[in-house]
Amino acid sequence: MSAVFYIASTIAVVAAFLAVTRSDALHAVLWLLVALFGIAVDFLVLGAPFLAALEVIVYAGAIVVVILFVMMMVAGPAASRGQERRWLPPRAWILPSLLAAGLAALAVTWLAGAGGPAAEGTVIGARRVGMLLFSDWLVAVELASVLLLAGLVGALYLSSGSEGPARANGRRRQPWPDPDVTGPGRGGAAD
C-alpha cells in the first residue's frame, strides 16, 4: 500500500506545482483540485479516512468552489491569461526559485532521515477524533467556531455595498457635522 502513497504524493506535488505556475486561472484551480485529491489519497493511506473525506468535502468542495466564484466575478479568464503572462517574465522566477529551492533543500536534508517507527496505516477513525475534539480539545473547537463566526461577519461586511463599507452605511458615521458638506443634502459624490 505504500506504493499508493508515493504515486499519490507525486501526483499531488506535480499538480501543485502546475497549479501555482499556470497563467490561466481556471487551469490553475483545476490543477489545485487534482493536488487536493492526491493529498486526500495520502491521508487515506496514512490511516485518516475521516479527514480524507473532509479534505474533499471542505477543501476541494467548498473552498475551491468559492475561489472559483470570485474568480469568475473578478476576472474574465480570457483577458486575464494575457495579463498573467505579462506578469510572469522569466526573470521573475529567479528569486522565488532560489528561496524556495533553498528552503526545500534544507528542510529535506533535515527531515529525510527523521527516525522512529514508520507512519503506520492503522486507521484512526472518526470516533476517536471526535472523542478527542469534544473532551480535551473542547476549547479549541469553540474557538474554531468563533473564528468561523468572525470570518462570516467579516466577509459579509466587507463584500456588502456597491462601493465599499463606507457606502454601505450611507454616509460616514460622525458625531459631528461634516465640514465639507453644507445643507441638508449630504449626498453627492463629494467623498
Place this chain on the structure above:
Amino acid sequence: MPVWTMVAAPLAAGVLLGLSGARLDKRLVAVVACLAVLISFAAAVGNSVPLMAAAFPGLGIAEPDAALSRTAAGVPHLTESLYTWVEVDGLTVDVAFKLDPLAALMVLVVSGVGFLIHLYAAAYMADDPDYGRFFCYMNLFVAAMLTLVLADNLLLLYLGWEGVGVCSYLLIGFWYQDPANGAAARKAFIVTRVGDVALLVAILLLAVQLGTLQLDALASGALAAWPNGGFEVTLVALLLLAGAVGKSAQLPLQVWLPDAMAGPTPVSALLHAATMVTAGVYLIARTHELFLLAPAVLAMVATLGGLTAFFAACSALVQNDIKRVLAYSTISQIGYMFAALGVAGFAAALFHFMTHAFFKALLFLSAGNVTHCVGETDLRRLGGLRRSRALPGTAALAAVGAGSLAGLPLITSGFYSKDAILWATLQPPFLRPGLLLLLLITAGLTSLYAFRWYFMIFSGPAGPATERELHRPRDLMLYPLIALAAGSLLAGFLEVPATLGGYHALSEFLAPVFAAAEQRHGLGSNATLFSVEQAHRAELILQAVSAALAVLGMMLAYHWFIVRPPWQRWLAQTPVVASVAEIMRIGWGADAMYSTFVAQPYRALARRLRHEPIDDGIGALTGAVRLSHYLLVLTQSGRVRTYAAGMVLGALVLLLSWLWG
C-alpha cells in the same frame, strides 16, 4: 580737608554732569568740572603740607606731627578708612585712602596738571555739542585716577585701575559717530584688558597666599613668607608687570596708544601722556618690595623699558601725524621710567614722571592749539607757524616743551630727570651698562624727533595748510600752557645732581617710602663702584654726553628736516633708508603681528565655530540614525510579495542556524 575729598569732589561732579550736563549751560558745566578738580588739588596741597613738614623740618612749618601716622618702617602717611568693603573668611578689605609721600607726589601732579588741562579743555571743546558728557567723563577719570593712587589696598587700586580704563574707553571714543574712533577705543580697552587680567590674577594670588591686600601688610607678609627669588613672588611680580605693561603701553602691549590719539586732544594730554599711562609706573613703585624680592622680574622691567624706549623713539622719528609723534614719544619716555624702576632708581623714575607730565601735556596742548587754529594734523603740510600772527605764543611754549623732551642741558627739567635715570643705571647692584648705552642712543633719537616735530610745524617754509588766515587761540588755551611751561623749566631744580649743586628735594621727600627696601637690599650707595671723586667725574661725563646728544639732535633735526641739503635728499630716497623708515612708521609691524597671530586666527576660529562643530558631532549621530532609517525604509516596499520573500528568507536562515549551529 580730609583725604577722601580728593576723590569725592570730581566723583560728585562727574555724576552730576552725567545726569544733567546736557541740559546745563556750557559755562556752568565748565565751572563745575574745573572747580571739582581744583578742590582736589587744594585738598592735595593741604594734605601734603604735613608730609613736607615731616620731610623737611628746616622749613619750619608748624604742623603738629600728631596728624601724621607712621608705619613700622617710618613712612609718614595720612590714612582714612571709610568703611569695610569686603569681609569674607580669610580676607578683609576696607575702602581706605592713604596719603604717603609717593601718593602725595602723584596726586599733586594728577590734580594739578588735570586742573590745567580742564581749563584748557573748557575753551578747546567749547564748540562741541556734547560738552557736558565730556566733562562728566573727564571728572570721573580724575576721580578714578585719584582712587588708584590713594588706595590703601590692591583691591581699591584695582577699582581705580578699571575706572581709568573705562573712562579712557569713553573718552577715546568720545566722537563715537565715526566708527574709527569706536574701533580705537575698543582696541585700547581690549589690549589693556590683557594686562588687567594679569593684574587681577596677581591680586587673587596675593589674597590667597598672604591673606591680605593692604599694601603695607603685603610687603611685610611677602618678606616673611617668600624667599628671595622664589617661585610665588616671581609669578606675582611677573603678573603685576604684565598689568603695568598693559596700562602703560610698553612692549608688547603698546599698540593701543598711537590709535588712542583718535580722542580729543585734552584727553590725549591728560590720559595718554600725563596720568593714566603712568599708572603702571606707580603700580611698580608701590609694590617695589615684591619686585625687589624677584630680581629676575626686576631685570625684565629694565630690559623692557629700555627696548620700548628705543623702538618707540625710532617710530616717533618717522611719524607724520602731529599727535602720533607725541604718542610714540610717550611710550618711549615711559620706557625710560620703567628702565629706572628696573634698576631700583625709584626716585629717578618718579622724578621723570613729574617732568614728563609737564612737558608732554604742554606738547599735546600746543598740538591742540595748532589743530584748533589750522585744522591740519599732517606734519608735512604744516610749517612756518612761528611767523604766523596767530601762533607765536604757542610756538614759544612748544619750543620749551620740545626742549624739555629732548633734554636741553641745564635749563629744562627733562635734562635733570633724564640724567637721574641714566645715572641710576650705573648704580650697583643693578649695574646695566648695556642699558645705559641703549638709553643714550634713545636720548639722541628723542632730541632728533622732538625737534623734527617742532621745526616741521613752526619753522621752515610755510606749508600748504598754513597759508590762509588763521584765528588766534583763546586765552584759556594759552594760560595753562604757560603754567606747564613754567613747570617744564623749573621742576628740574627739585632734584639737582651733586655735580651741579646737589639739591635733592624730591628724593628726600620720597626717601622714607623706599628706605626700608633700599636698606635691605643694599641700594642707594654707589661707593662700591667708584670712589667719591671717580663718581663725581663719571657723573659729569655722563651729563656732558647727554647734553651733547640733546644739542646735536636739535642741530641735526634742523639740518635734516628744514635745510634739507642734497645729501639728505639722496639718502632719504635710498631704498634701504626708505624701507627702514616705513617699518618704523608702522610701529615695527606690531599691529601687523597682532593681526596675523592673534586677531585673524581668532576670527577664523570664530567663523569655524559659528556653525557649531560640537553640534555637528552630535548631529552626526542623528545623521547616522537618519541614514540607517533611509536604508531600512527601502525594505518597506509596501508590497506583500516582498514581505513574503523576507519571511521565507528568515525561515531559511533559521533552518541554517539550526542545522549548523
Place this chain on the structure above:
Amino acid sequence: MAAVPTGHVLVVAVLLVCIGAFGVLLRRNLLFMLLSLEVVLNGAALAFIGAGSRWQQPDGQAFVLLIMVMAAAEVAVGLALFLQIHRRVSSLDADALDSLRG
C-alpha cells in the same frame, strides 16, 4: 496498511510547503497567491496527519480539522477583501497595493 517512513511523509509535506511558498513569491495576482497559500496549508496538514499516524494518536487529525476551519475562514475573508480591492483599483495586482510604502 503498509507503513510509510515518516521521513518520506515529511519530505512530501515540505515539498508542498515550498511549492506553495514559491507560488506566493512568484505570482502577482492576488487570487493565485491565495491558491498557493492553500497548497502551503495542505502541506502542513499532511505533516500533521503523518505525525499522528506515526504516534498513533488522533491529535494529528484533530489539528488538521482546525487547519481546515482556519483555511475556510481565511478564504472567506480574503475573497471578500479581493472583491473590495477589485472594486476600488480595478485590478488584483499585489504590487499595486503599496500605499503603506516607506
